[in-house]
Amino acid sequence: MKHYKLIHKNKNVEYKNYKNGNILKLKIGLGILSVSLTAFSIANPEVFIDNTQNVIYTVNEFFSDSGNIENLDTTNQEYLKEFENKLYSNIPSQYLKNYNNNINNLKYYNNNNDLNKIVGTSGYYDVKTNRMVNILSNRHVIFHELMHMASSNGKYCGFSNGKTAIGLTEGYTEYLVKFLFPDKYIGYPKEVQIIKILNSIIGEEKIMQYYFTNNLEGLKKDLISIYGTQKDVDNLIKLIDNYNITNDDKILSEIAQLLLKYCYSHQQKQESNFEIDTNIRIFIYNMYNNDNFNELEENVKEEITNSNSQKKFN
Numbered sequence: 434m435k436h437y438k439l440i441h442k443n444k445n446v447e448y449k450n451y452k453n454g455n456i457l458k459l460k461i462g463l464g465i466l467s468v469s470l471t472a473f474s475i476a477n478p479e480v481f482i483d484n485t486q487n488v489i490y491t492v493n494e495f496f497s498d499s500g501n502i503e504n505l506d507t508t509n510q511e512y513l514k515e516f517e518n519k520l521y522s523n524i525p526s527q528y529l530k531n532y533n534n535n536i537n538n539l540k541y542y543n544n545n546n547d548l549n550k551i552v553g554t555s556g557y558y559d560v561k562t563n564r565m566v567n568i569l570s571n572r573h574v575i576f577h578e579l580m581h582m583a584s585s586n587g588k589y590c591g592f593s594n595g596k597t598a599i600g601l602t603e604g605y606t607e608y609l610v611k612f613l614f615p616d617k618y619i620g621y622p623k624e625v626q627i628i629k630i631l632n633s634i635i636g637e638e639k640i641m642q643y644y645f646t647n648n649l650e651g652l653k654k655d656l657i658s659i660y661g662t663q664k665d666v667d668n669l670i671k672l673i674d675n676y677n678i679t680n681d682d683k684i685l686s687e688i689a690q691l692l693l694k695y696c697y698s699h700q701q702k703q704e705s706n707f708e709i710d711t712n713i714r715i716f717i718y719n720m721y722n723n724d725n726f727n728e729l730e731e732n733v734k735e736e737i738t739n740s741n742s743q744k745k746f747n
């Protein structure tokens with residue numbers, strides 16, 4: 434999966450992506466977000482761009498030679514060992530099937546292209562062909578890309594088929610890397626917070642299982658059983674994807690509202706009261722980014738109470 438960290442800072446930047454041989458120009462932040470999601474499809478070759486947003490390589494051009502795990506330099510070999518040790522000692526073995534399948538055939542690419550020109554991409558893992566590059570030769574970046582590898586089955590990367598649940602997948606990937614290697618650096622901070630909230634609602638073990646077994650449907654089913662309909666859940670996942678591309682605070686506020694409903698619904702089902710975990714409440718409060726949080730909270734509680742009493746009535 435691709436990282437657009439630098440691009441994220443500029444909300445009106447153009448993405449360019451090849452689709453059926455044509456470059457699509459996708460204005461981000463201008464209201465055509467549903468189109469921009471296709472830019473992340475695993476099925477379409479993606480591109481690397483320079484700082485004037487010109488395409489300099491397609492992924493296929495970039496990975497032009499065959500690639501080999503022996504390309505790993507000493508530093509990256511050390512990182513790989515460190516990663517594998519942590520993974521084996523912390524993640525249940527039944528979830529490491531993808532890792533064991535992929536690691537021996539991993540095609541690793543050194544920075545042998547003119548990578549200084551590339552903007553917004555610090556590492557890359559190609560799910561379909563099991564190819565990886567660590568552009569910044571950075572410890573954290575290779576851990577993140579290795580986690581993508583450990584959770585990919587050739588079609589799915591974590592929760593995502595490349596078209597949907599990309600934001601959730603990036604969030605969980607980074608959450609796990611941070612959990613295994615708790616140093617200061619963290620990418621996708623809001624996505625990670627969203628994962629922490631979902632962990633508290635659905636349970637850490639279940640989400641880990643869904644991630645490593647590429648079971649988005651399982652995750653969706655659990656969310657539906659707690660709150661709302663298929664449509665609500667699809668909407669939540671889509672909003673997280675849109676936020677992942679744009680870093681737009683307005684979208685984050687919408688996500689916060691939905692998550693608040695999930696939390697209160699979950700809590701009411703558990704204990705029939707309205708107390709959610711203080712840390713989670715603070716996460717959501719910070720995401721909501723609006724002075725009227727208390728009002729929102731009251732409305733959510735009322736909505737849930739009403740819908741519950743309605744159910745009893747029926």
Ligand SMILES: [Zn+2]
Pocket residue numbers: 434435436577581603606
């Ligand atoms: Zn990633």
